[in-house]
Amino acid sequence: FAPQPFENVNLLLTAGPTREAIDPVRYISNHSSGKMGFALAQAASEMGAKVTLVSGPVNLSTPLGVTRIDVDSAAEMHAAVMQHVNHQDIFIGCAAVADYRIANIATRKLKKSSSDTMTLDLVKNPDILASVANLTPKPFTVGFAAETQDVVHYAKDKLMRKKLDMIAANDVSQPELGFNADNNALCVIWDDGQQMLPTTDKYTLAKQLLSLIADKRLNE
Ligand code: C5P
Numbered sequence: 001f002a003p004q005p006f007e008n009v010n011l012l013l014t015a016g017p018t019r020e021a022i023d024p025v026r027y028i029s030n031h032s033s034g035k036m037g038f039a040l041a042q043a044a045s046e047m048g049a050k051v052t053l054v055s056g057p058v059n060l061s062t063p064l065g066v067t068r069i070d071v072d073s074a075a076e077m078h079a080a081v082m083q084h085v086n087h088q089d090i091f092i093g094c095a096a097v098a099d100y101r102i103a104n105i106a107t108r109k110l111k112k113s114s115s116d117t118m119t120l121d122l123v124k125n126p127d128i129l130a131s132v133a134n135l136t137p138k139p140f141t142v143g144f145a146a147e148t149q150d151v152v153h154y155a156k157d158k159l160m161r162k163k164l165d166m167i168a169a170n171d172v173s174q175p176e177l178g179f180n181a182d183n184n185a186l187c188v189i190w191d192d193g194q195q196m197l198p199t200t201d202k203y204t205l206a207k208q209l210l211s212l213i214a215d216k217r218l219n220e
Pocket of ligand 1 (some may be wrong): 014049072074099125127129143160
């Protein structure tokens with residue numbers, strides 16, 4: 001029988017959205033379903049990896065054999081990733097992490113005021129992917145880029161800026177792909193090459209992306 005591509009490989013990944021609390025009953029979030037990250041976790045596990053999945057709030061069941069850690073906010077996701085990143089061979093940042101959080105979370109439900117406008121102060125969240133990419137030694141680090149224009153241009157910039165080993169870019173302006181869809185298409189970019197993975201279901205795409213990761217990681 002063929003050896004498993006990820007035998008003895010530890011793989012950590014993030015998936016889903018984050019929720020940034022405004023007060024005890026409200027939050028800011030996004031449309032990420034977590035489907036791409038969960039497909040990656042399932043496929044990686046089937047390819048022999050020991051998978052740890054740090055997930056934001058999603059309606060998906062945990063793939064067989066995968067260790068799942070549930071978090072809400074970007075700060076919690078960052079803490080969970082930093083706690084588990086030691087001894088990881090591969091890190092994939094698939095979560096749609098909120099770039100900002102509320103500066104001062106209200107301890108009581110905010111009341112409607114007489115004013116027609118209200119302002120929320122936001123502060124920047126830690127960049128989880130960049131934090132992992134800055135570790136020494138670091139796992140083979142893969143990011144996602146959801147762009148609506150100049151997809152490849154911005155993805156290449158992100159690869160360099162965040163010191164990633166690979167980036168998978170998807171065009172979220174196409175309504176039938178990306179967020180919450182069952183299908184996706186990716187343009188995968190690394191330091192000296194790129195490959196298009198055309199539209200297919202997220203599980204098939206996950207296996208194709210993981211095969212590329214397996215190849216490039218060994219050629220580093
Ligand atoms: O810069 P941008 O947010 O577009 O980069 C997207 C990539 O960075 C994704 O892989 C996402 O999971 C990761 N990211 C992160 N922490 C953040 C913001 C983005 O890990 N705070």
